[in-house]
Amino acid sequence: MAVRTGMRKIWLAAALALLPAWLSASPPARASEPVVATDARLAGDGERTRLVIDLSRSVPLGAFTLADPYRVVVDIPDVIFALPASAGQEGRGLVSAYRFGLFAPGKARIVMDLTDPVTVDKAFVLEPMDDQPARLVIDLVRTDRSTFLKAVAAPLRATEQPEMPKADVAAAGDVRPVIVLDPGHGGVDSGAVNAKFGVTEKQLVLTIARKLQHQLEETGRYRVLMTRTKDTYISLGQRVRFARENEAKLFISLHADSLGSHDGDVRGATIYTISDRASDAEAQRLADSENKADMIAGLDLSEEPADVAGILFDLAQRETRNFSALFARSLAGSVSGVARMHKSPLKSAGFKVLKAPDVPSVLFELGYLSSAKDLELMTSSQWQDSVTDAMAVAIEAYFAAQRPRDRATVALPASVDRASAKPVAVTAP
Numbered sequence: 001m002a003v004r005t006g007m008r009k010i011w012l013a014a015a016l017a018l019l020p021a022w023l024s025a026s027p028p029a030r031a032s033e034p035v036v037a038t039d040a041r042l043a044g045d046g047e048r049t050r051l052v053i054d055l056s057r058s059v060p061l062g063a064f065t066l067a068d069p070y071r072v073v074v075d076i077p078d079v080i081f082a083l084p085a086s087a088g089q090e091g092r093g094l095v096s097a098y099r100f101g102l103f104a105p106g107k108a109r110i111v112m113d114l115t116d117p118v119t120v121d122k123a124f125v126l127e128p129m130d131d132q133p134a135r136l137v138i139d140l141v142r143t144d145r146s147t148f149l150k151a152v153a154a155p156l157r158a159t160e161q162p163e164m165p166k167a168d169v170a171a172a173g174d175v176r177p178v179i180v181l182d183p184g185h186g187g188v189d190s191g192a193v194n195a196k197f198g199v200t201e202k203q204l205v206l207t208i209a210r211k212l213q214h215q216l217e218e219t220g221r222y223r224v225l226m227t228r229t230k231d232t233y234i235s236l237g238q239r240v241r242f243a244r245e246n247e248a249k250l251f252i253s254l255h256a257d258s259l260g261s262h263d264g265d266v267r268g269a270t271i272y273t274i275s276d277r278a279s280d281a282e283a284q285r286l287a288d289s290e291n292k293a294d295m296i297a298g299l300d301l302s303e304e305p306a307d308v309a310g311i312l313f314d315l316a317q318r319e320t321r322n323f324s325a326l327f328a329r330s331l332a333g334s335v336s337g338v339a340r341m342h343k344s345p346l347k348s349a350g351f352k353v354l355k356a357p358d359v360p361s362v363l364f365e366l367g368y369l370s371s372a373k374d375l376e377l378m379t380s381s382q383w384q385d386s387v388t389d390a391m392a393v394a395i396e397a398y399f400a401a402q403r404p405r406d407r408a409t410v411a412l413p414a415s416v417d418r419a420s421a422k423p424v425a426v427t428a429p
Contacts, residue, residue: 035059037081037100038133042092047142048121049093051112053100055079055125055134063123063138066300067152070114073298074123074138079108086195094118094140102187102232103297109188109233111298112138117148177249177399178223179216180242182353183209184255187233189296192258194369197379201369202231204378205254208366212252212388216395233297236352243359250327250395251361253353256378257286258369267371268342271332272363273324274355275348286365287349323360327398331362334394338386340367340374364391 039054063074081087081100088098096113103109122139183206185191191201209226216224225246227239234242243251259266278284332345342365354361366387367374377383 035077035079037079037083037136040083040087040098040100042095042098044093044140046093046115049095049118049140051095051098051110051136051138051140053110053136055136058125058127058134059136061123061125061136063120065118065120065148065152066298067117067149069295070117070148071295071298072112072114072118072120072138072140074110074112074136075103076108076110076136078102078106081108084195085190085193085198085200089193089195091115094142099188099190099296101190102230104232109298110138111188111296112140114140117143117145119143119147119151174223176221176223178225178246179395180225180227180246180248180251180359181209181213182227182239182243182251182253184253184290184353185233185293186228186231188298189233189293192256192369194258194375197375199369199375199379201256201258204256204369205366206231208378208384208388209254211384212254212391215388215392219392219396221399222395235294235297235299236291237294239353240356240359243361244356248356248359250398251354251356251359252391253351253361253363255290255363255365256367256369257365260370265371267368267374268340268345269335269367270342270345270347270365271328271335272351272354272365273328273346273348274321274351274361276350278349279347280344283347283349287351290363291350291352317357320356320358320360324354324362326401327360327394328362330398330401331364331391331394334390334397335387338390339377339383 033056036056037053038056041052043050043052059076059079061074061076063072065072079100083100088100091097091113094115096115098110098112100110101108118140119142120138121141122137124137126135126137128134183202185202186206187202189202191205193200206228210229213224213226216222225242225248227242228234239253257270272283272286278287328346332341335341336345351363354363367378369375369378
């Protein structure tokens with residue numbers, strides 16, 4: 001009996017000794033908790049390459065390929081990517097680069113740019129084991145173009161496109177002018193990146209857009225809508241449609257450019273308007289880069305709707321471009337008092353995001369992430385406040401200059417698809 005009592009005391013003491021460690025141990029991840037990606041790496045060569053991403057728990061995945069350029073797209077449920085800003089910028093083997101982020105509500109996307117056509121040999125997720133995390137694994141094997149094209153996915157359906165934020169239906173009777181702010185990039189499309197300081201264009205312009213939204217809403221004179229309010233991807237076409245469907249009177253797309261390391265001395269803000277021909281080579285380069293956003297996000301663009309044609313459409317577009325140029329000059333004049341401007345601050349090129357025929361639109365490049373001086377300013381809360389103040393002044397001046405005038409509503413021909421065009425107003429002679 002004494003032996004049994006002694007043994008019970010020993011077992012109890014051992015259990016009590018282990019209790020604090022047991023209490024402090026992290027509980028297993030629950031299915032309701034977000035999945036976190038903690039590390040990513042490439043391995044292999046020009047014949048076979050593997051991408052591995054460490055996850056806090058396993059997730060289902062789907063993978064498909066896109067051509068011209070060659071890409072592999074991996075879709076997974078909502079994931080928080082806790083990876084360095086530089087992750088994916090350097091390739092290896094068959095992968096020249098890759099990117100990741102939210103693509104739509106509840107969906108994350110990984111897009112790999114390829115050096116050659118490939119076959120997706122394996123795509124799976126390993127369950128966590130012992131002290132190892134769950135691992136997403138994509139194995140790529142080099143193949144020929146003919147084989148690759150046979151495996152290319154059919155064009156994505158409209159239902160697979162990211163969802164746009166909805167306008168406030170309760171404001172249907174609100175007669176205040178609508179201003180749409182468009183923070184560029186987002187989600188799987190990071191835009192420009194300064195890896196050294198961990199700054200991404202998508203997050204910087206979202207921060208500044210929110211400040212400008214607050215500034216404008218405080219005046220009470222405008223309805224201000226955002227194409228995105230969080231780090232998610234919105235296609236270029238959806239941004240334009242969002243502005244048109246909400247009958248915006250002004251559309252401002254915010255960006256921050258980046259150049260190569262040898263161009264670190266190039267700096268300053270630039271304001272762009274739409275044009276069939278770029279004003280210079282730099283404007284063309286930027287337009288080409290920005291127009292690739294949908295491709296970067298892994299969208300198939302083979303079924304983009306054709307542009308609407310017609311003389312009334314052209315007339316409306318011509319007037320819209322005049323208003324866009326007017327606002328661009330007002331914006332440049334106002335911002336130049338608080339921010340360093342590019343040596344050529346007003347430019348034009350064929351930006352897809354500025355192509356709404358009946359919404360005056362500008363693309364505002366706030367500066368260059370590749371410039372140490374611009375980066376320091378753009379990430380400063382004081383500079384952000386000054387610039388958004390100046391933008392608000394320019395917007396107020398723009399609308400104040402539009403004194404009441406006789407305007408006649410001219411409907412586009414009935415044959416025009418209402419989803420891509422709507423009646424527009426032109427100034428009566």
